[in-house]
Amino acid sequence: MSDPGRELRKVARVVLLDPEERILLLHGHEPGDTADDWWFTPGGGLEGDETREEAALRELAEETGITDVELGPVLWQRICSFPFDGRRWDQDEWYFLARTRTASAELGELKGMGLTDLERRSVAGARWWTCRELSEAHETVYPTRLAGLLKRLLDEGPPSRPEVLDTEIV
DSSP states (O other), X not given: OOOTTOOOEEEEEEEEEOTTOOEEEEEEEETTEEEEEEEXXXXXXXXXXXXXXXXXHHHHHHHHOXXXXXXXXXXXXXXXXXXXXXEEEEEEEEEXXXXXXXXXXXXXXXXXXXXXXXXXXXEEEEEEEOHHHHHHOOSOEEXXXXXXXXXXXXHHOSOSSOEEOOOEEO
16 A cells, blocks of 8 residues: 555544534545546644644634534544545544534635645535435545445444544555
8 A cells, every 4th residue: 555664644634513414525626637526524634743633623724714613532543545646645544523513504615715735726615415415425425435424423423432444545
């Protein structure tokens, strides 16, 4: 999967739920090829000596403008590897539960003022999804089992300890 001498990029992702229990997903695509697209949770790599919790909140604010959140426990952890923008990304991702009091209708357009140049070239917007919409979607969504994971989360609540998801290599 990754080069033996290369460290995995530490990533914090956010499973953000609104008061209607919809999940916020970002719509991304390969820079220069909008047809190669997918949906994914907000989040990104740790900077400096910040914790994963700090990175989750910072990334959410940078990518969406949403700061009114209550950060909960780590739900899932996964290792993934994928090509993007001409290189391979090898990541150790932690998915945090978060809730916002901001109603989905109030979000409007993506307000990510802190997007990097790469994000500006590859993030097309955001959308709140119901669990049902997500389970019926034909679009590519990461992690690939997100619809089932979200259903279990909504039905049973957060796991007592983070679930380790299957490694995904694209």
